[in-house]
Amino acid sequence: MTDNAFRRDVHGNGEIDLIEVLQGLWMQRWLIVLVVVLTAACAAGYAFLSKPVYESRTCFLPPSLSSIAGFNLGRRGGELEPFTVSGVYAVFTRNLQAEESTRRFFKTVYLPSLSEEDRQGSRDRLYAQFRKAFSIKAPDKIQPDRYLLVVQSHDPVLTVEWAKRYIDDVSEQSRDEVLENARREIEVIGTGLQQQIKSLRLAAKARREDRINQLKESLKVA
Template identity: 55%
Template sequence: MTEQTYQRQANDDEIDLVELFQSLWAQKWLIVFITLVFAVAAASYAYLSKPVYQASAAVLPPSLSDIAGFNLGRTGADEGGLKPFLVDDVYVVFVGNLQSDKSRRKFFKEFYLPSLEDAQRVGSQDNLYKAFNEKFSIKATDKTQPDRYSIVVEHHKPDSASALVKQYIDQVSVRSLEDVLQNGKRELAVQARNIEQQIKSGRNSAKIRRDDRTKQLKEALTVADAIGLDNPPVVNTELSAFMDGSLMYMRGAKSLRAEMEVLQARVSNDPFIPGLRDLEAKYQLLTEVSIDRSNVAVFRQDGEIGVPDQPIKPKKALIVALGIVLGGMLGMFIALIRVMLIKHTAKVK
């Protein structure tokens, strides 16, 4: 192909582009009209649709002082008691309830649905719940703080959005607090029953030992009376070591009778049970534990829950701009189709 041929082809292309531009220019009012139609439609949607507001709150693990009240009566495993609650032990209960589907559905029925207008509650519960999950989210906010969670709610009313966030946190907090208290209460009750059983066993053993001692003294007294031994004879040290066994009668009738009368008159064996008072003190501590709910917490809220004053949807400027762009593109496409149809009709004629 020669240079003249290339030049001719370039001139033809230039003529075609000029012709295309002229054809589109001839259809400019059509393009403008379609662009305006799309722009007006986009602007109508942007300015007439209900605004959507977003409220959020962040939660963190409780402090040591927040959980100190949970550890009343928990003296530690080293002292034979219960292991104290740690921050993670308490916060994991809160996070579990925070993310559970049970908490979501309870919140959806008790708080979210009543916040909607009657027209918005029309439809199946499943569809409404799916729509709710699109407007409600819980997620870790920062990889450097994996224990920090953010609760986000979208709503057409700004005050309702912030109120719903607070209501969800309060609902989960109450449930989690009750779970921790019940877990601790059950553990304390089990520990108290164990100690109560130890006290009961100690008293039963003391009674049996007293009865056995009384029988031994009675038998020894019978022997002492039979041989007429009222007072113990003078014995050497080696013999005295056997006086609690079969030679107990060697103590003499007076001594044996006096001890037996004391044992029979004893009202309670408690003072003679080793460690009984310590067990009673532990039992009393466990059974009298009363936790003040106002002094404990299962989480900390990071900041206040503010009422949003700027909607996140719709983005009016973006919607209008997209409407103009799409309208212009569609207008040019329709104009090109119209130009092609006009040329085709002219060739046919």
């Protein structure tokens, strides 16, 4: 059997002749090169024309005991329980993830930073856009106390500024909340002490009146 006969027999079985495939690719070489060049040009044009996205990441861990020492001034050795690291950190992380905190930041910081054109549209759409660029990742099993704040923007300075302003806002809110809790505890204890003093005064007054009545009865008998 000749080579041509063998080749025709292979074609008859529906198999592909590698030499013919290579010849076909060679004939289409300029078309393949053109497609590759156009694809590379489109990718380069997109990378050149599209705005780069910058990202800032801020990690949070529980504070040290010395960092919260100011909250415990005058609380040790009395009826007030000292604030713990876990308790103070729980207040901060709750405010860090609170919808109220992100909504307030969206209204007071994010919206004013947009142009008049970018502010067009519904608030829900703008808030969804904001949440894509502003996210808080909860801790995982490896680091159960570690929270992560991720801020994205086309402006690298803005990413850092937004992260700093949000952290300052949450820190101030958490500090005020801890101080408010302390104030309420003092008020509760103060109210209890006032009630106790009032009860002691009433009891002393009643004993004094009883003693006076006893003396008066003694005088009558005498």
